[in-house]
Amino acid sequence: MSTTVTKPRTALWSGQSIPRKEDERLLKGQGRFADDIRRHHEAYVHLLRSPYGHARILSVDVSAAEMAPGVITTLTGREVHALQKPFIEIAPAPGGAIEDYCLAVDKVRFMGEPVVAILAETAEMARDAADLVQIDYEPLEAVVQAEDAVREDAPRLHEQVGSNVVWHGVYDYGSIDAAKQAADRIVKIDRLHFHRFTSTPIECNAGLVEYDPGSGEYTFWCNNTMPQFAAMFMGPALDIPTDRLHFVTQDIGGSFGNKITTYIYLTICAILAKKSGRPVRWTEFRTDHILGGSHGNERTFLDIVVPVLNDGTILGIEARAIDDAGAYPRYEPLGAVIWSQVVSGVYQFRNVKVDYTQVVTNKCPVGPNRGYSRMQHLWMVERIIDIVAHELNLDAVAIRKKNYIKPEQMPYETPNGCVYDSGDYPGSLDAALKLIRYEYWQDRKQSTRGSGKLIGIGIGSTLDSGTNNFGQARIINPDLPFSGNGEVSNVKLDLYGEVVVTIGTTPQGQGHETTAAQVVADILGLNPDQVRVLVGHDNRRNVYTGFSGTYASQFAVTGLGAVRGASLKLKEELVTLAAALLEADPDEVMLRGGTALVDGDEGRSIPFIGLANIVFANNAMMPPSLDVSLNCTYTYRPPFQLPDVERKQGNLTLTYASQIHACVVEVDEETGETKILEYACVDDSGALIHPKIVEGQVHGAAGLGIGAALYESLDYDAEGQMLSPNFFAYKAVTALDVPMMKTAAIESPSPFSPNGAKGMGEGGGAPLHAVCSALQDVMHQSSRALVVDSFNPSERVYRLLHQDEHAPRGVQVISKPS
Amino acid sequence: MLLRELEYVKPDSVDEALEWLGRLSDAGLLAGGQSLINVLKMRIGGYQTLIDISKLEDLKRIEMVGQGIRIGAGVTYDELLHSPAISLYRPLLQEVALRIADPQVRNRGTVGGNCCYNDPTCHLPPYLTAIGATFEARGPKATRMILARDFFVSYYQTALAPGEMLVGVYVPIAKRGSGDGFRAMSVGGTDVLNIVAGASTVTLKEDGTIGDVAVVVTGVAEHPLRLDGVESQLVGSSPEPSDVRSLFSALDTARFDPVDDVHASAEYRLKMAPIFVRRALEQALDNARRGLRD
Secondary structure, three states: OEEEEOOOOOOOOOOOOOOOOOHHHHHOOOOOOHHHOOOOOOEEEEEEEOOOOOEEEEEEEOHHHHHOOOEEEEEEHHHHHHHOOOOOOOOOOOHHHOOOOOOOOOEEOOOOOEEEEEEEOOHHHHHHHHOOOEEEEEEOOOOOOHHHHOOOOOOOOOHHHOOOEEEEEEEEEOOHHHHHHHOOEEEEEEEEEEOOOOOOOOOOOEEEEEEEOOOOEEEEEEOOOOHHHHHHHHHHHHOOOHHHEEEEOOOOOOOOOOOOOOHHHHHHHHHHHHHHOOOEEEEOOHHHHHHHOOEOOEEEEEEEEEEEOOOOOEOEEEEEEEEEOOOOOOOOOOHHHHHHHHOOOOEOOOEEEEEEEEEOOOOOOEOOOOOOOHHHHHHHHHHHHHHHHHHOOOOHHHHHHHHEOOHHHOOEEOOOOOEEOOOOHHHHHHHHHHHOOHHHHHHHHHHHOOOOEEEEEEEEEEEEEEEEOHHHHHHHOOOOOOOOOOEEEEEEEOOOOOEEEEEOOOOOOOOHHHHHHHHHHHHHOOOHHHEEEOOOOEHHHOOOOOOOOOOOOOHHHHHHHHHHHHHHHHHHHHHHHHHHHHOOOHHHEEEEOOEEEEOOEEEEEEEHHHHHHHHHOOHHHOOOOOOOOOEEEEEEOOOOOOOEOOOOEOOOEEEEEEEEEEEEEEEEOOOOOEEEEEEEEEEEOEOOOOHHHHHHHHHHHHHHHHHHHHOOOOOEOOOOOEOOOOOOOOOOOOHHHOOOOEEEEEEOOOOOOOOOEOOOOOHHHHHHHHHHHHHHHHHHOOOOOOOOEOOOOHHHHHHHHOOOOOOOOOEEEEEOOO | OOOOOOEEEOOOOHHHHHHHHHHOOOEEEEOOOOOHHHHHHHOOOOOOEEEEOOOOHHHOOEEEEOOEEEEEOOOEHHHHHOOHHHHHHOHHHHHHHHOEOOHHHHHHOEHHHHHHHOOOOOOHHHHHHHOOOEEEEEOOOOEEEEEHHHHEEEOOEEOOOOOOEEEEEEEEOOOOOEEEEEEEEOOOOOEOOOOEEEEEEEEEOOOOOEEEEEEEEEOOOOOOEEOHHHHHHHOOOOOOHHHHHHHHHOOOOOOOOOOOOOOOOHHHHHHHHHHHHHHHHHHHHHHHHHHHHO
16 A cells, blocks of 8 residues: 655654554454343344235234243234334435334335244244244235336335335536536436445344343443434334433444444344343344345436536536335435435536435335445446446546546535535546556557457546534434534543543444544553553443444544544643642643653653542642543534525535545456456545554455445345345355455545544445446447446346347437537 | 254264164255255255264275275365375366365365255266266165266255265276366356356367367256267367357257346356356366377
């Protein structure tokens, strides 16, 4: 990895790839994951899931199961209907009328929906008893494709809603009509489809849930990654104050957003825990996770219109988007606004009109998934760029450079009021092209033709917008009482001078313990080894906001912003206290190696243990009139305002990390098999706190994206039967499938974040864009077919290669009379 | 995914395993468990009793027997990869085994298990059919030898009779002038699921013409299919690359009846089968010609 630094580094620890603090524990198998927790007298849940995509539940008989050996109790939808209020819905009407319970009540709406829960002494006994449950279903016609779901005569999932539409809105910025007038040509693309896949964290969802009748408190030892969001759903559903919901997370084996919506399952466990009086253990198997966990959003773009000038200048984009939420919206329809953080992608066009509809279908509900909602839109934008380039016979690199926002335009306000903080997209592209040996492969492309193999070069230019302004939720539903964002940290000196850091976040591999320690070490003059960072989220520690968690590329800004603020407060207290004790001016006191000392007179010093002693155990020695606790809490709040809900305008995110990826693929003309020959990632994540952790995230995001582009698809048949419910049918990407990657980092510090860093964990789906772009380049040399799907396994590539030259291509270029 | 409760026995010898197999009406043999355990977990099939033969030393040997190598049914893919006898006398078998899934699977999965499972995505059935392997089946009373072309009967079915178990596979040693080929269409960097596969072996005469050839395709029928028509056209010839191409582009696929599933459509399998089997033959020819030159 090569790093381009645009600002000199001043800190000692921040910016260095020090060994990760959490690795000693994790590499020795000493991590504590949700399934490692044990409670006395615990019992096991098995969830009996729907075998149908859409069916009415005529009857449920659990009597035989309840008599089975080891069974403690069962839970049915009928009981849940009495014990639980429907979960709140984020959507206003019509989607807001959907009633969502933790178990299916009257109907099942997706294959894998939990119908009956069985609690038993062992997991095996619970599973065996499930075979004794009798359920009569009346199968109903399923609706599986989003484009079918919007039809008037489509089967309805939620009758009371009146249609399958969850949310609809029109985003209209600039003037697409004026752009069409001004254009030399109009490029029309019939349909682009972004497919359904997920991130398959290596640890599935799990929880151990205990109810304490004395306090009325439920404790959830779990791997939910946005616990206070879960609490917002679960408190009203269980009709209890949210302070009775005690979440504890520790080590988490990946989430990628997928673990945000586990509140459904945690609610089942909570009801069972109260009903049985037993701690309830729930751990998913992979098939459970794929059938009923959380899928990524599938989105279809229709009737795309792109006004362009002859020189390749893109004036705007118009499209209809139909997003498929699966059977229940849950986190949705937040995705219906989140994409608009990146309305124009990395490009300068100012006229955008998107008619956005979100529907329900008989498929597993979606939830946030790495690159959430933005990568779908950014993929469409990148497809448009390549298609326009090919239709107009323009160079794919040149058209990008012409349309990219330039570094000198930063900070750049987008047509909908978002502000891109910093970045160098053309510079990143140059770096990526150099890494893939662009000139070499351009030559090889020509010489390879006729050999049975075709070479394609692809570019994916994308953004990872981080640190949401939750006020954007009001664009979906003006009644939602959300805005801004924030995270809390507490940094304190413990009784013997140890520095202990608490944060509200739920790290899943992002190295929070290490990076937080780097920040604290720099401020308090310590070595990161001297800083203890507590693992995970625990609301008993009283360090959280409603936004606490780890999601949406924000820790480097919100989490470390909070750690920084709390450390600075503690530093001030330490310096003030030491100055009083050492009879020095606070300006003269410095902190070094766990000691406060007087600059230039270092014999006058007091170690942290001495300062702690005075405050915590020896306070008759406290200097009079000093009010220090050495226990400092700080809430970082990014500077956000409420968006303009009517115009759908506002600054929706604070930072914009960019990913410019480039790749070279080789396609076997006979078979459609695609092999990646070169892959380069140039990421600009602002100031890097820990370059190696960032590079790890870059590799991970690229690997997942490559998997999604070539191997991974969640498929259903017309009846809503899930065709890929395990790792035999769902080909999850592994290290063996990922090519060697070349990475480079450009550091354009964010002027808006406290430390110049940008959130960067999601990676913007860059490989999907880059691989499709390379395949488009291949098709340009052969059948001239359009790459219109984000998923391109060999069979689809084969079909594109062999597409009839006279078949409709799904694209039209209309030249306007001059 | 939890197994139903079942009985488990761990015999100390093949004889004892056969005794259990004869005595119990609903017993299955557990070797590496790489397929069986998954089937049991999904509860789509099952046995009352598992007879664990994974540690039987008699099934773990690889030994030279006359003009062949006898591979014990319990030999794992990883053990195949590390066998000097295989390296020397049937090297392509190692290339085939190396393609199977990942090291974890290869450490447990066995030759016998791969053959007895006989899923259309399995690697060994087409290859062993092509090279003319023989299967040693032991029953309670007698041992019989079954030719590969008879052994693989249909999806998940072999010629083993109730009470019989596969104890070894005889693989003929590669003769001078012979070469093997194996080409599979899979996804990603490992073969978790082969969409179609082709296997071939060619023996050339001193004059370079084909003396003997087997061409086998899998993934398009209930068992590995030998393409007899192609074979008879090849025997006696010394085909140029263009001859091979035209032979396969005109391939009669009437006998092919591929499945249509989430991995590939039947139509695509039908189109890919001739290509992969042709590539297997090309590889076999290359290897054979190289052998003759050396």
